[in-house]
Amino acid sequence: MKTIFKILLILVVAVMIGGTFYGAVTASSSGTDGTILQERPQPGDFPLDGEFTPPDREDFDDGVQFPAEMIKSLVIMTVVATVYLNITKYFGRKKPAMPTSL
Amino acid sequence: MSKQNINKLLLDLGTFITLLVVSAPRFTGETIHEWLSLALGGAIVVHLLLNWNWIVEVTARLFTKSAKNSRFNYVLNWALFASGIMIMLSGLMISKSVVPFFGLTLPQNMSWKELHEVSTNITMILMGLHVAQHWNWIVSMFKRIFTPSIPAQTASPVLSIQRKDART
Numbered sequence: 001m002k003t004i005f006k007i008l009l010i011l012v013v014a015v016m017i018g019g020t021f022y023g024a025v026t027a028s029s030s031g032t033d034g035t036i037l038q039e040r041p042q043p044g045d046f047p048l049d050g051e052f053t054p055p056d057r058e059d060f061d062d063g064v065q066f067p068a069e070m071i072k073s074l075v076i077m078t079v080v081a082t083v084y085l086n087i088t089k090y091f092g093r094k095k096p097a098m099p100t101s102l
Numbered sequence: 103m104s105k106q107n108i109n110k111l112l113l114d115l116g117t118f119i120t121l122l123v124v125s126a127p128r129f130t131g132e133t134i135h136e137w138l139s140l141a142l143g144g145a146i147v148v149h150l151l152l153n154w155n156w157i158v159e160v161t162a163r164l165f166t167k168s169a170k171n172s173r174f175n176y177v178l179n180w181a182l183f184a185s186g187i188m189i190m191l192s193g194l195m196i197s198k199s200v201v202p203f204f205g206l207t208l209p210q211n212m213s214w215k216e217l218h219e220v221s222t223n224i225t226m227i228l229m230g231l232h233v234a235q236h237w238n239w240i241v242s243m244f245k246r247i248f249t250p251s252i253p254a255q256t257a258s259p260v261l262s263i264q265r266k267d268a269r270t
Contacts, residue, residue, distance in 0.1 A: 003151060006150075007151070010151075017183070017184050017187045021191055025211070025217065029211055029213045067126040067128075069125050069127070069128065070123065072125075073121075073122055073222075073226045074122060076223070076227060076230060079230070080230030080234070081233050081234035084231055085237060
């Protein structure tokens with residue numbers, strides 16, 4: 001029962017944050033440059049082997065590709081973690097030692 | 103080493119690897135990318151449940167002097183949670199497998215795709231900081247697993263409020 005309550009609490013907070021984001025995005029994008037498509041494109045809307053490929057589908061259907069994005073993510077995390085650890089280590093070392101006795 | 107610590111480590115390791123796999127949709131294909139991301143959301147909920155005591159303790163003592171060191175970690179975790187939600191939300195808004203599977207149709211806005219990419223990059227940066235914050239714990243846990251005969255060294259606490267489960 002406690003666990004269900006915790007899960008519900010997490011979901012409620014997530015929905016609140018998500019709702020805020022959704023409101024902010026829709027409010028900022030509505031009536032600006034007409035980029036909103038009212039209908040999601042359906043599979044039949046585009047010819048399968050025709051001359052047009054939807055821009056956001058172009059690379060996903062070409063089979064398994066080299067996981068460059070995975071390596072990019074790993075590099076970002078490694079660099080950030082290394083920089084952070086070195087900075088905290090450096091400032092930790094720079095702290096003046098507290099006198100143990102007078 | 104407690105069973106809960108092993109569970110935590112395994113879950114965190116699995117979540118981390120899944121995050122890396124999910125961050126490469128061209129590698130996995132779009133369908134796997136979307137469903138695996140949804141599963142990752144579930145893993146994050148379990149991660150939060152396993153660390154619930156810490157969340158409650160720090161929330162209760164956030165503005166006291168004793169929680170000074172854990173404040174940055176607390177804010178970082180909230181930022182990570184918010185950016186994760188942004189990824190999920192923007193991902194659902196541009197979904198081509200999960201949302202249609204449930205028979206739903208959402209109005210498509212091209213800015214969601216950009217937000218999906220931006221929030222992914224932000225999350226990777228925050229995740230790097232999150233891992234760095236818990237680096238001592240991670241190293242300590244792996245040392246205990248691979249050299250069980252050596253007496254366990256207490257990981258230097260990242261937080262002023264030490265995790266109850268950090269000890270065996």
